Structure formats: C-alpha cells, structure tokens
Amino acid sequence: MMRTHLTSALETALIGSTVELCGWVAKRRDHGGVVFIDLRDAGGVVQVVVDPSKVVGVDPHLIRSEFVLRVVGVVKDRPEGTIKSDTANGAIEVAVDSVEILAACDALPIPVDEEVAADESLRLKYRYLDLRGRRLQGNLRLRARVNHLLRQAFDEREFIEVETPLLIASTPEGARDFVVPSRLTPGSFYALPQSPQLFKQLLMVGGLDRYFQIARCLRDEDPRADRQFEFTQLDMEMSFVDSDDVMDLVGEIVASVIRDVTQESADNPGRMTWADAMATYGTEKPDLRFDLPISNVTSVFSATEFRAFQADSVGALRIPESGELTRARLDSLIERAQSLGAPGLVWIRVREGSLIDSPVAKFLSEEEKSALLTKTNAQPGDLILLAAGSLAMTSEVLGVIRKEFCVVTKDLGLHTIWVTDFPLFEGLDDKGNPISSHHPFTAPHPDDLDLFMHAEGEDLLSVRSQAYDLVVNGWELGSGSVRIHSREIQERVFSLLGISPELAHARFGFLLEAFRYGAPPHAGFAFGIDRLVALLAGEDNIREVIAFPKTQSGADPLTNAPSLLEGSQLKSLGLSLAAKKKESRS
RNA sequence: GGUCCUGUGGUGCAGUUUGGAGUGCACGCCGCCCUGUCAAGGCGGAGGCCGCGGGUUCAAAUCCCGUCAGGACCGCCA
Structure with a gap:
C-alpha cells in the first residue's frame, strides 16, 4: 500500500503518529517559507504543511493544482488561532517530512470542485475532472448506497x-x-431491451417466484432532464400476489431507502386513483409538495348567462394570497392557457366582503359568485383562475398553471404517492383500435372485466387496468401492473389492439406458448434508480447521478460516441449506408 | 420534426437593446516577493478568428440569414 490512511481517517487521536497519504492538490497556499497544501483523497481533505528548507523530495514551490502527491508526515494539532472548526479536519494538519510527485497536472480546462458549473459539453468532455468534485463524488457514492440498500431489501425478502x-x-x-x-445472420438485428418485461414474466412461469434485477434499459427517444438513452431500473416481479402486495412491498422499501438516506421520517406512499389525480391535479403524476387542488365548479355555472362558462366542465384553481399579481403576469398565464388549447383563462381577485374583481364580474350572478367562493373556499386576497371546456382540457390546463405557482425548495422533502387504476387504453388510433396505456400484458381491473370482454370502440376507454405508478414530487418514479396470465384475456387484448393472431404469434408467441404450460398469477414493478437518486440528491437532472451520461443530442463529448464505422466493419455486418440527404442534394 | 434560452482569453460573466479601435470584472495560468494560510496576500505578465459561414453597412461581438454546439421544453418516451 502506498498510504496508511485516508484523510477521513485522520483524527486528534493520531496526533504524533507518522502517516502516509496519497491524493490530489485541491488548493495550494505558497507563503515562500511555508507551503500549505489541501490534499484531497476519496475520504476528504486535510491540510498538509511543507517547510521548503526541511522537506525531502521535491521543491514544494513546483507543486501545482491537481498534482498527485504522496506525502509522509506527522499528524499535529494546529497552533492556537489557526483551527478551522467548520472543516472536517480543521483541528489537525500533517507536517510533512517528504513529498513525492506521483503525477503532474496540466492547467485545468474546467475548475475542479467549484460551485459554478462549467458548460455542459466541457463538463462531459472532461468528466474525469468533474468526477473529482464533491458534487459528483457525493452523488455516485449515494447511488452506490441506494443500490446496496435495494439489493439488501429485496434479498431479505x-x-x-x-x-x-x-x-x-x-x-x-x-x-x-x-x-x-447480427454478423452471423447478416440482415438480421438484435434489439437492446427497453425493459426486461417479457423475461421477468417468463421467470415467473419458470417458478422463480420472486425476481429482481438492477437492470440497464435502453430506449431510442429524445433525452430530457429525467431521461437518458440508457437508464437503470430496479426491476422486480412476484408470483401469487395482487397489486396491493406489490405496492405495499415496493412502497415500504422505497420509504425505507428515503429514511436511510435522508435520516428523516418517510411514510409509505399513500394511494390515489388516476381519475382523482387527473381531476384534482390535472396530471397523472401530481407533485404533492403543494396542495393547490383544482375544484370542479361546473355545477356552480349550470344555468349561467356567461357563454364562456356554458361548457361541459368548468374548473377552478384557488391560489392563496396571490390576488395582487400584476396584469402582465395574469396576461402571461392566459397566454400559457391558450397555448395549451384553452379558449381563455378567467381570473378573479377575491376582495373583502365577498366582493370580486374580474373582467367577467358583470356576467356572473350574485349566486354564482358566492357559490364559487364557497366551493373554492376562497379568502380575501386570493386569486381564482377558471378554465372552461372539456373536463380533460380544463384539468390539463389548470394542472399546468398550478405548477407555475409551486415554488420548489429543498426542505419540502420527498412526497410519494401511488397512482392506481389507470385506464387500460389511452385512446383510439386512426383505425379505431385502442392503444395500450401501459403495455399489452397489463391485466384489466377485475371490476371492469365484463366491460373489457364485451365493450367496443370508445366504451373500451373507460376500462380500468391493474396498473400503478409510483410518483415522487411530480416525477414518475416507476410503474408496474398485475399481468395477464390468462390466454383468453391476452388474446382479447391483442385482438383489440389490432394485432392479429398471426402477428401476436410472430412477436410474442414464446410468451403465449409459455402461458399454456401453467403460468402463475403474477405482478411486478420497476422504478428508475437514476430518478430516485436524483430526487434524493436534490438534483433536477439525472446526468448529475450518472458517471458518464450523454448530452441532449445523445452524444458523449468524452468518447465522441456515436462514431462512424469502418467500411470493413459495415461489410462484415452486411450493411451499407444510404446516402446522406445533404450529399444527395449537392 | 418544432419552440425558446445560451455561445466573448483556460473557466464563469458583463458588454449586444441604441453598430464606431477587443473595453471590463472575478477565478485560473506564468514570473518575482513572502514562515500560519485556509477563497492566503503583494507586485508584474501572458493569453481573444467575440462558435462557424454568409449578408447589410464607410464600419459588425453588436443588425439580418444560415449553420454547429450546449441547455429547457413540445412531439416522442408500450
């Protein structure tokens, strides 16, 4: 070993001991007659003191930022008045007898461990430098801890x-x-898994009973703050359980991880149906750090003279103590609503004594005004925003507007919620076939089974499924479902989706065949570890919890992926490239 | 495929609205001085195709068009 201690292992009990340390120069303060070096290693930082007249090895004036050093010295308590109580090793320092430069370092292209973040492409090009900083070190260590806790929790169960x-x-x-x-079968291709979905179901047929995996998944869709091409899921599946069993178990494990990491209390996630989430928060992934519910006030305006409110649905959002918003801000909210497809957005300032101030006040009757104030529980000083139209549209619009008023701060903590009873289908395609809202192996809700087996067209859209999402602070952390294990139901799903028996057989024949040989009832779940760790770390982009992520255009500035292939590589794969558009134009 | 924001010495920014010499700030870098600093300090210095390409203009970091890169979002994400 080149060292005897990590800097984090140094303590006052070691005063007087000789220690050997290895690390990077985080900071250098060269006073000529004495040189202070903050030496950083995986454990932290300690101040080492070099006397150029006594030190063995190199001239300490030549040492620069991020040089890799090995030092041998004696742990000492710091002289009176030089103790830094706000730093981990602030009471001690290492008086160095000898210094060895293990590696020099060029002038840095980006700062290491600075608060101000460099340009993203530079951070990624020099990822190994960015990784030295406390932020990414901490995030990756947190991630390793979460992985460990999850493995332990599933193993125990x-x-x-x-x-x-x-x-x-x-x-x-x-x-x-x-x-x-495929090289051995030219012209054929493998796909990289979007999830282990089919395999985990086959594991259940295979009698594994309870499976989990920390699985890499890949989807070729445009990256976002919460999405990369490749991401990691905690994937699990259980036999002989229902949806409550899965939600209870996963919820308990996620809550325990949150407790362990944050050292704060965390309840198991509550439950909310999809229909309630949509009606109350206008989204299937509500951010419950804020209450701000949407009220359905359609009944208030059932006989209204005001044409704009003679609609299928009128929704109201009461925003406490925001009655003094500027007209400019209100106008921008109206624009936002219109950009989402609403004809408009009506604002009402609530005054003392049930008076209101609104451009549409004169169109509303006294009964309507007072019913509205009662229904929304409005207080003087509040702002009420109203949208009218279809229920889906008003909910969505007010859901988006709602988020504009949610001021996020870190101390709000993590708010987890199960969203249940998703619709089995999320709409009809241009052929009139329904579209799966989760995946085609999701079981219909038992209460809607009859409807599912006999309904057609639009009626199918009211069939609920046994799918559930775990939502944390407005992020979809993961989703799961009870799976279909009956061939009859599975075949009906395929048929409704417009997948012919022949096509179903070609694509999923192996699964359907497996179901002929004794498939146990089973259900499962998968949640994004990148997202969970980002939430725990207080990061708003999952790049910050991934060692080597990609940019929004799917590039890796460090390795220059994606890259061109040699002609010989293409040839051995039986591939040839179509001419590029630009080249064919010129 | 689309919308929006950003691009100025190694890094982070100001300057762009209202065109007039690459002007400025902080950090870093190089040299010298300095024995108790910890964002060390003092003095001196180097470092720029203002992302790239066109256009307008007597004159462009600044205005216009295109393009590239990064970011946020829409579409997309069973």
Missing part, C-alpha cells in the same frame, strides 16, 4: 437476482429500439 439478456428480439410496440446488427 427472498427475491432472486437474475440477469436477463441485452441482445433480444425487437418488438415494434413502445419506444424505438436501439438495434444491433
């Missing part, structure tokens, strides 16, 4: 960790696949 293949058959449903050309 008798789940078997199983790896599933990365090179699989493409299934055209869902997200775009990343594909890999």
Whole structure:
C-alpha cells in the first residue's frame, strides 16, 4: 500500500503518529517559507504543511493544482488561532517530512470542485475532472448506497437476482429500439431491451417466484432532464400476489431507502386513483409538495348567462394570497392557457366582503359568485383562475398553471404517492383500435372485466387496468401492473389492439406458448434508480447521478460516441449506408 | 420534426437593446516577493478568428440569414 490512511481517517487521536497519504492538490497556499497544501483523497481533505528548507523530495514551490502527491508526515494539532472548526479536519494538519510527485497536472480546462458549473459539453468532455468534485463524488457514492440498500431489501425478502439478456428480439410496440446488427445472420438485428418485461414474466412461469434485477434499459427517444438513452431500473416481479402486495412491498422499501438516506421520517406512499389525480391535479403524476387542488365548479355555472362558462366542465384553481399579481403576469398565464388549447383563462381577485374583481364580474350572478367562493373556499386576497371546456382540457390546463405557482425548495422533502387504476387504453388510433396505456400484458381491473370482454370502440376507454405508478414530487418514479396470465384475456387484448393472431404469434408467441404450460398469477414493478437518486440528491437532472451520461443530442463529448464505422466493419455486418440527404442534394 | 434560452482569453460573466479601435470584472495560468494560510496576500505578465459561414453597412461581438454546439421544453418516451 502506498498510504496508511485516508484523510477521513485522520483524527486528534493520531496526533504524533507518522502517516502516509496519497491524493490530489485541491488548493495550494505558497507563503515562500511555508507551503500549505489541501490534499484531497476519496475520504476528504486535510491540510498538509511543507517547510521548503526541511522537506525531502521535491521543491514544494513546483507543486501545482491537481498534482498527485504522496506525502509522509506527522499528524499535529494546529497552533492556537489557526483551527478551522467548520472543516472536517480543521483541528489537525500533517507536517510533512517528504513529498513525492506521483503525477503532474496540466492547467485545468474546467475548475475542479467549484460551485459554478462549467458548460455542459466541457463538463462531459472532461468528466474525469468533474468526477473529482464533491458534487459528483457525493452523488455516485449515494447511488452506490441506494443500490446496496435495494439489493439488501429485496434479498431479505427472498427475491432472486437474475440477469436477463441485452441482445433480444425487437418488438415494434413502445419506444424505438436501439438495434444491433447480427454478423452471423447478416440482415438480421438484435434489439437492446427497453425493459426486461417479457423475461421477468417468463421467470415467473419458470417458478422463480420472486425476481429482481438492477437492470440497464435502453430506449431510442429524445433525452430530457429525467431521461437518458440508457437508464437503470430496479426491476422486480412476484408470483401469487395482487397489486396491493406489490405496492405495499415496493412502497415500504422505497420509504425505507428515503429514511436511510435522508435520516428523516418517510411514510409509505399513500394511494390515489388516476381519475382523482387527473381531476384534482390535472396530471397523472401530481407533485404533492403543494396542495393547490383544482375544484370542479361546473355545477356552480349550470344555468349561467356567461357563454364562456356554458361548457361541459368548468374548473377552478384557488391560489392563496396571490390576488395582487400584476396584469402582465395574469396576461402571461392566459397566454400559457391558450397555448395549451384553452379558449381563455378567467381570473378573479377575491376582495373583502365577498366582493370580486374580474373582467367577467358583470356576467356572473350574485349566486354564482358566492357559490364559487364557497366551493373554492376562497379568502380575501386570493386569486381564482377558471378554465372552461372539456373536463380533460380544463384539468390539463389548470394542472399546468398550478405548477407555475409551486415554488420548489429543498426542505419540502420527498412526497410519494401511488397512482392506481389507470385506464387500460389511452385512446383510439386512426383505425379505431385502442392503444395500450401501459403495455399489452397489463391485466384489466377485475371490476371492469365484463366491460373489457364485451365493450367496443370508445366504451373500451373507460376500462380500468391493474396498473400503478409510483410518483415522487411530480416525477414518475416507476410503474408496474398485475399481468395477464390468462390466454383468453391476452388474446382479447391483442385482438383489440389490432394485432392479429398471426402477428401476436410472430412477436410474442414464446410468451403465449409459455402461458399454456401453467403460468402463475403474477405482478411486478420497476422504478428508475437514476430518478430516485436524483430526487434524493436534490438534483433536477439525472446526468448529475450518472458517471458518464450523454448530452441532449445523445452524444458523449468524452468518447465522441456515436462514431462512424469502418467500411470493413459495415461489410462484415452486411450493411451499407444510404446516402446522406445533404450529399444527395449537392 | 418544432419552440425558446445560451455561445466573448483556460473557466464563469458583463458588454449586444441604441453598430464606431477587443473595453471590463472575478477565478485560473506564468514570473518575482513572502514562515500560519485556509477563497492566503503583494507586485508584474501572458493569453481573444467575440462558435462557424454568409449578408447589410464607410464600419459588425453588436443588425439580418444560415449553420454547429450546449441547455429547457413540445412531439416522442408500450
């Protein structure tokens, strides 16, 4: 070993001991006759003191930022008046006898461990430098801890960790696949898994009973703050359980991880139906750090003279103590609402004594005004925003407006909620076939089974499923469902989706066949570890919890991926490239 | 595919609205001085195709068009 201690292991009990440390020069304060170096290693930082007239090894004036040093010295308590009580090793320092430069460092292209973040492409190009900073070090250590806690929790509950293949058959449903050309079967392609979905169901048929995996998943869709091409899920599946069993177990584990990491209390997630989430928050992933519910005030205006409110639905959002918003701000809210498809947005300032101030006040009767104030529980000084139209539109618009008033601060903590009873289908395609809202293996809700088996067209859209999402602070952390294990129901789903028996057989024949040989009832869940760690770390982009992420255009400035292939590589894969558009134009 | 924001010495910014010599700030870098600093300090210095390409103009970091890169979002994400 080149060292005897990490800097984090140094303490006053070691005063007088000789220690050997290795690390990077985080900061250098050269006073000529004495040189102070803040030496950083994986544990932290300690001040080492070098006397140029006594030190063995190198001239300490030549030492620069981020040089890699090995020092041998004696742990000492600091002289009176030089103790830094706000720093971990602030009471001690290491008086160095010898210094060895293990590696020099060029002038840095980006600062290491600074508060101000450099340009994202530079951060990624020099990721190894960015990784030295406290932010990414802390995030990756947190991530490792979360992985450990999850493995431990599932292991304790008798789940078997199983790896599933990365090179699989493409299934055209869902997200775009990343594909890999086959060399041994030229012209054929593997796909990289969007999730281990089919394999985990086969593991249940295979009698594994309880499976989990920390699984890499890949989807070729445009990256976002909460999405990368490749991401990591805690994937799990259980046999002989219902949706409550899965939600209870996963909720308990997620809450325990939050407690462990934050050292604060965290209840198991509550429950809310999809219909309630949509009606109350205008979104299927409500951010419950803020209450601000949407009220349905359609009944208040059932006989109104005001034409704009003679609609299927009128929704109201009461924003406490915001009655003094400027007209400019109100106008921008109206514009926002219109950009989302609302004909308009009506604002009402609530005054003392049930008076209101609004451009539409004169169109509303006294009864309507007072009913509105009662229904929304409005107080003087509040602002009420109203949108009228279809229920779906008013909910969505007010849901988006609601978020504009949610001022996020870190101390609000993590608010978890299960959203249940999603619709089985989320709409009809241009052929009139319903579209799966989760995936085609999601079981219909038992109470809607009859409807599911017999309904057609629009009526199918009211069939609920046994799908559930775990939502944290407005992020969809994960989703799961009770799976179909009956061939009859599975075949009906395929048929409704417009997938012919032949096509179903071609794509999912192996699963359907497996279901002929004794498939246990099973259900599962998967949640994004990148998102969970980002939430725990207080990061708003998952790049900050991934060691080597990609940019929004899917590039890696460090390795220059994606890159061109040699002609010989293409040839051995049986591939040839179509001419680029620009080249064909010129 | 689309909308919006950003691009100025190594880094982070100001300057762009209202065109007039690459002007400025902080950090870093280089040299010298300095024995108790910890964002060390003092003195001196180097470093710029103002992302790139066109256009307008007597004159462009600044205005216009295009393009590239990064970011936020829409579409997309069973």
